Amino acid sequence: MTDNKDADWLKERSEYTTPHTRISSAKTTVSHKNSVNMQQFYPTICFPGDEDSPGIPSPRDEEWAARNASRAAKAEMDNAEVFSTQVDEEVIEGAKQRHRLILTEEASNHSDAISMEEMVCTKVQQHTEAALQLMSQDKHPAAIRLLNKAMHLQPDHIDLYVHRAEAFLRLTDFQSAILNYKRACVMDPNRTQYYNRLAFVYYFQGQCLYDQKLYPEALEAFSRATEMRPEVIGYQLRSIACLAALQRHGECLSLINKQLEMEHQNADLYIMRARLHRLFKNTTLSYYDVKDALEIDEYHPEAKRLMTVLIKHSVDLKNEAMKLNLLGRYRDALQKISLAIETNPSxxxxxxxxxxxxxxxxxxxxxxxxxxxxxxxxxxxxxxxxxxxxxxxxxxxxxxxxxxxxxxxxxxxxxxxxxxxxxxxxxxxxxxxxxxxxxxxxxxxxxxxxxxxxxxxxxxTDAMIHSRIAAIHNEHGLLNYQDKNYIEAESRFTLAAQHNPRMPKFYISRCKVRQVMENTAGARDDILFALHLDPLNKEVISMMSRLFPGKTANDVLHSPAALEAKKAVEHLVVRASPVRLDNMSSDNKSTNVQKxxxxxxxxxxxxxxxxxxxxxxxxxxxxxxxxxxxxxxxxxxxxxxDALHHRPSLNIDSGRVQQMPKEIPRGKRTKKGNLIPMPPSKPKTKKSEGWKQFSTGIGVGN
Missing domain, CATH: 1.25.40.10 (Tetratricopeptide repeat domain)
Known part of the structure; x- marks a missing residue:
């Protein structure tokens, strides 16, 4: 009996749980039948198990009845063309109550959410304060654990990463500190403070590696710090120190040059570059770098020490060069003095x-x-x-x-x-x-x-100069004699004899000129002077026989004129005074020539x-x-x-371009063709001009 009741209840329940099917069937019934009371579809419902009050509707039945009424109202609205749109006041009021209930539930849920966020923030703040207190007590591992808990609650809190990075840095865990600062930089890329701190962590890491002589790893850390903050000179200097320790001096020098382009007033950079130049044996560049450092800071101790060393070394090299020069080792002395100049080029x-x-x-x-x-x-x-x-x-x-x-x-x-x-x-x-x-x-x-x-x-008083001038005048005199300019030739030979009075050839040449000019007395005096200066000269003896005909050489030498000439020869001195010339330069201040x-x-x-x-x-x-x-x-x-004795032949063996000229007749021919020879021409006689003829010209003295 109970099973049958349950089955009927489930069947009836299934019918009420498919209202759309029921309403669609009701719409079809209404369309065939003009009007049907909607209450017939919703009889009074009695749920099985309600044996205490059979036939009396329970609260659940009322709820189902209300829902069925709303469904009926909806069905009437769907059939607006057939039914009216009137809705009961009870349905509207129930809808308003349900709306108020929904709003109340949302408000209560929102208030619960705000309180949860506040609670999380409070907890994070507590963990952070506790961690900072532990860090002040050097309890960094405990502080890191608290910061980790706070990060689980608020993973987007930037300060937590910064605090944890500082805690790792205190523990010298550079990699963890770098990762935390990188996270902070990613979360807030506009904060330069994080980048600066990250660069310092790289620098700190590089310094620790440098102290452990791990130069490649230290160089990498310093390079990263320099890339993040190129304006910090300390990072650059540590990179240079690593390169120097790794014997990579070329790269080290290039870094210093690049840094000096940006910073010209740093004496330490000049000193560092001076040491590198000295290491490369470029002592000249090293000297100038030290000099520049002293111009920036004249009391720089390292610059003063280096300058003293360079000056002392250059003086030692110069002294060695002087010793080698005195020994005649000029090449070795050149090497030493060159090194001295490179060390101290000033x-x-x-x-x-x-x-x-x-x-x-x-x-x-x-x-x-x-x-x-x-x-x-x-x-x-x-x-x-x-x-x-x-x-x-x-x-x-x-x-x-x-x-x-x-x-x-x-x-x-x-x-x-x-x-x-x-x-x-x-x-x-x-x-x-x-x-x-x-x-x-x-x-x-x-x-x-x-x-x-x-x-x-x-x-x-320089005899060498007088001798040169005399030779020049003698040359001019010979040229004038050849040009038959005897007066000028005589004056030239006279000047030559004045500048060099003990040269016999000057007197011989003047003697010949005076003979041509028929100055016999002067020619005799000249030949006597030449005889006393060079008694064995053959040219003098030959000319003496012409000037003193009928007298022997002994008679001529013991004559009063010869004795006077001998005295004059014994007292011969340079009688020519220097000829004053005009200044050969326009600069009057630079010459002291007397007038x-x-x-x-x-x-x-x-x-x-x-x-x-x-x-x-x-x-x-x-x-x-x-x-x-x-x-x-x-x-x-x-x-x-050679021109006289080796003259070329006039015979021409090659072909001629022009025809041979016609033969010139040497006489007149008769009508019969016989040649009458022309009478020989009389030689022309040359008129005497009263000049004496000499077989030989002026000779060339040895």
Missing amino acids: QPEFHILRGALHRRVGDFNSAIDDYLLALDKTDHDETNPLYMDTQRQLLLTYNDFAVECFSKNFFEEAIILLNKAIKGERNEKGLYINRGDCFFKDGNLQFALADYQQALELDP TSEETPPPPSPWKAGKCFPGLKACMVEQDFHIKIAVEKKMINHQVQ
Whole structure:
């Protein structure tokens, strides 16, 4: 019986749980039947098990009835075309109550959620404060555990990562600290404070690795710190120290150069680069770096110490070079003084010494470069004794270079070098003599004579200068004699004899000129002078027989005129005074040439050559000067003889381009064709002009 009741209840329950099917069937019934009471579909429901009150509806039945009523109201709204839209007041009121109930439940749930968030925040704050207190007590592991709990509650709290990174840093757990700071940087990329702290952690890690001599790992840590904060010089310096420890000096130097481009006023960087340059044996660059560091901070202790070391080392090298120079080991001395200059390049004395050594070994270009550098390092201060000494050495080097060019027949180059030397020193007679020799060898006798005269003004008693001037006048006299300009030739030979009165060939040449000019008395005096100066000269004896006909050589030598000539020869002196020339330069301040012959010449330069500094060289000595003249004349004689004795034949064996000219008849022909020879022409007689004819011209003296 009970089973049947339960089955009926389930069936009825299933019918009420499918209201849409029931309503759709009701719609169909209503469409076929005009009107049906909706209450017929919802009879009074009695749930099984309610035996105490059968037939009386329970609260559950009322609820189901209300739901069925609402479904019926909805069905009526769906059939709006057939049924009216009127809704009961009870249904509306029930809907309002249900809406109020829903709003009340949402409000209560929201208040519960806010209280939970506050509770989480409070807990996180408690953990954080407790962790900070533990960190202040150096209980970092416990603090890290509390921070971990707080992170589980609020994983997006940035300060928790920062605090935990600091706790790991106190425990020297650099990797964990770096990870936490990286997390903080990712969560808030606009906070530069986190990046700066992360760079410091890298730097701290690198310093610990550097102390453990783990240089590659330390370099990586310092490099990361430098990348994050390139403006911090300490990070750069530690990277440089790691590179130096790893013997990677090239990279180390490049880092320092890059840093100095950004920071010019850091003396420590200059000192560090100076040490690197010294390690690379670039002592010159090391010196200038130390000098720059002292200009920034003149009391920098390390810079002062390095400068003292460099100066002392350079002085020692210079002393060694001086000893080697005195021993004649010029190449070794050059090496030592070069090292001294590299160690301390600011000293002009070192350049002067090296220039003198270059001059010793014949490297004149290098010597000139050193002297010019020395002049620059004295700031061209003419009151400085070093400047005067350098200027003197430079002029001597120009002269030596010119002598070298002269010996190789580069006369134009020698003249250019001597011009430079004379421009700097106008009171050195040797420079004018050498330039005159160059002009003489180049065939410019007028310029040579002008230079000799200029040298004679500086030293009127120099016999070498007089001898050169005499030779020049003798050459001019010979040229004038060949051109039959006898008056000028006589004056030239006279000047030659005045400058060098003990040269017999000058008197012989003048004697010949005077014979042509019919000055017999003067010719006899000249031949007597030549006889006393060179009694064995064959040319003198032959000319004496013409000037003193009918007398022997003994009679001529014991004649009163010969005795007077002998006395004059014994007292022969140079009678020519120097010819004053105009200043050859427009700079009047740089010359001290006197204007009158009575004034004394300026004294020579007080500079004297020592063992280390060679003196002024001459292009030619007097003997070479006369040998050169004799060789040139001998060469000319050979050329003339070759032209006379080895003349080419006039016969032409090759074909002719033009026709042969017609034969010129040598006489008149008769009508029969016979040739009448022409009478021979009478030779023309030359009128006598009253001149004496000489079989030989002026000879060339040996």
